[in-house]
Amino acid sequence: MPVETTNKLGTFLRDRRMRLDPTAFGxxxxxxxxxxLRREEVAQRANISPTWYTWLEQGRGGAPSADVLNRIATGLMLTEPExxxxxxxxxxxxPEVRYKSVDSVTPRLQRVLDALDPSPAIIKTATWDVVAWNRAAAAMLxxxxxxxxxxxxxxxxxxGNPRVRHAQDDWQSVARFVVGSFRADAVRAGADAEVTELVEELSRTSPEFAALWRDNDVVPAHGEGVKRxxxxEIGLIELEFSVFAVDGRPELGMIVYNPVAQSDAERIRSVIESRAGQ
Structure with missing residues (x-):
């Protein structure tokens, strides 16, 4: 059977429709x-016109709206990748990202973090809640x-934390970078309500945050740089950081801080070991 290439959308819809059991939906x-399922049954489940759905499968009628595609995805019980x-x-x-609140990660992802010692590494959400970290992050950050x-x-x-503020070698530059990165990260993840709540809270409690937020600076959320x-316990230390997306989890990001020098890695390891013995 020849592979259809001209109407890939219709082919995909038809394939997924034919995989569903009519009895499962009554x-x-x-x-x-x-x-x-029949075409009219998919249209019924998606709450759209049977004619319009038929046209989509046949490659007629132009591009569908995002709302129609979301309805069809629900009607066909598509997974998020589908x-x-x-x-x-x-x-x-x-599609626009559907933000999901997260308070933990899978054991497999935690093992990835643990394997990165002595490089501090964390997993953060779109609202920059830290939901996972390794021993090096606990020791250094x-x-x-x-x-x-x-x-x-x-x-x-x-x-809001004086200890964290004091630990930054150049707090003003770091704070500006953090706010700009957060702005880009939050918009990408579609967490409008959660971001608004956090921004309002921080604007009330920190005039410095409020001023930086009003500047509307945007910094690429997935990038790299140097953190001092x-x-x-060990004084000034220099770390190269890289920010990674977590595949299949748009609401999560991973930040890894690699020691610039081998001597710095050894110093971090000594802190980890000293804390493990406590």
Whole structure:
């Protein structure tokens, strides 16, 4: 059978429609010429016109709206990767991100962080809550396990914790970078309500944050740079940081801080070992 290439959207819709069991959705089986749901049944589940859905499968009627694609994705019980593929076929772009609140990570992702010692590494959400970290991060950045969950937030710590502020070699530059990165990160993740709440809180409690937020600076959230920290036990240390997206988890990002010099790595390891013995 030849592979259809001219109407990839229609081919994908038809394939997913034919995989569904009519009885699972309360439709009578009766006499059906093909397996799966009928077009009008998909249209019914998606709450769209049967004619419009038929045209989409046939490659007629122009590009669908994002709302229609979301309805079809729901009607066809598409997974999140399938929904993204549907949008790429129908509109040439991924769908807007549906922000999901997260307070932990999978054991597999935690093992990735643990394997990075002595490089500090954390996992943050779109609102910059830290939800996972390794021993090096606890030793060099903040021991998040000793903080209430609501305080495990990079912005709250940067603008409200004197110890974190003092640890920055150039707090003003770091703070400006953090706010600009946060602005880009939050918009990408679609966390409008959560971001608004956090921004209003920080604007009330920190005039410095309020001023930086009003500047409207935007910094690429996924990038790299150098961070200089003053550590109470080993003094000034230089770390190269890289920010990574977590594949399949648009609401999460990973930051890894690599020691610039081998001697710095050894100093971090000594702090980790000393704390492990306590």
């Amino acid at each position: 439709f009578a089986t009766g006499r059906r010429r093909t397996q799966g 929904r993204e593929h549907l949008f790429m076929l129908g509109l040439g772009r991924p 903040t021991d998040y396990s000793k903080l209430p969950r609501e305080q495990r937030n990079i912005l709250r710590l940067m603008f 920290l003053r550590h109470p």
